[in-house]
Amino acid sequence: MMPKTTSPIWHPFTQHALQDEMTKVVRGDGAYLHAADGRRIIDAISSWWVVTHGHCHPHIVSAIQEQAGKLNQIIFAGYTHDPAEEVASQLLELAPRGLDHVFFSDSGSTCVEVALKMALGYWHNIGKPRTRFIVMQHSYHGDTVGTMSVGARSVFNAAYEPLLFDVASVPFPALGHEQATLDALEAACRKEKPAAFIVEPLVLGAGGMLMYPSWVLEEMKRICEASDVLFIADEVMTGWGRTGTLFACEQADITPDIVCYSKGLTGGSLPLAVTLCRADIFDSHCSKDRTRTFFHSSSYTANPIACAAAKANLDLWQDPESRRRVAALATMQEEAIAPFHTDPRFANVRRTGTIAALDLKTSDAGYLADIGPKLQQFFKDRNLLLRPLGNTIYVMPPYCVTAADLDEIYAGIRDAADALS
């Protein structure tokens, strides 16, 4: 089918034969996007989960402007620069205790690829090669071939499935079924002798905003540690305040062996990612023998402008105001979803920190169901940027969103249910 669009651009996660027009945005400001046609749109999903302090935060913008005129790119093998050094040392201060090294990359997918390669490299280099990974059902870790392999198999990757590597999977710890997950993890650790278990802590994002309690996270870490299996936390979405604490792992009081941060690392202003690891993982790659080098790089590794933006983001997190806003938004979200618990048109009304989600009851469920695009269009007409995952509607706004904005968002959700359920 011929696409209706006249632009040569191939957009991500977009069926061009069905979606003819893209909304052109000319300016972002706090929780708002300003469209070319003059409309003001409330960004209720932080532009795909990246914008934390708001669009065009002045402190981040000025850091970018200043760095751009000083040093805008430099090879990162054999060279270093202050923005990267400062970001790395501050990250180690903020991250769970016991992480010692920081590897830079440029997206959520790449920092997860780095984590997988670090784990494989570790076992290879200590002379006990292991090549299996354990994953959690419904997980999402990115769209590259390696990250698709450790993510849920679905319509998203059906065309590539024959090339994806095989993994062992444990069930999602649904309410009341947590022990089954822990038992499955313990069995898989014993039977498979895997290199690592990779998991999104507390909230599985793209899998449908599925939430589980911190004690399960704590137990999963304990099982991996007891079984000598590396524990990789993918905090690409959950990091930077989303779950109510700076990082989700804090709520379980655990230190992963390897952790991935991206999305909110620059406050959502520029692409940057990091993979943090324990000293022994770094040490296993450290040798006079050059074959043990960690052979990974991207052209823009630790780009100085992106690092300056990350440094500015870290400054903002030093200010107690950021944590106060996260706490305030969590409370506002709890109040906003409260009436939906008794609304018979919705199920699974849930919240973790600043993220709220609810499922619209429909006979037409699943990601590809027509309800998803219909809801999206309905919200678009209301000047709300919401992008349901099938019939799961979630609200994940920047922390500067106001109570009045939230009222508008939830009124839109209520009206969408009136119109479409």
Ligand SMILES: *Cc1c(COP(=O)(O)O)cnc(C)c1O
């Ligand atoms: C978004 C996401 C990724 C991938 O990040 P990109 O920057 O889109 O490559 C990986 N893991 C999780 C948990 C994510 O939410």
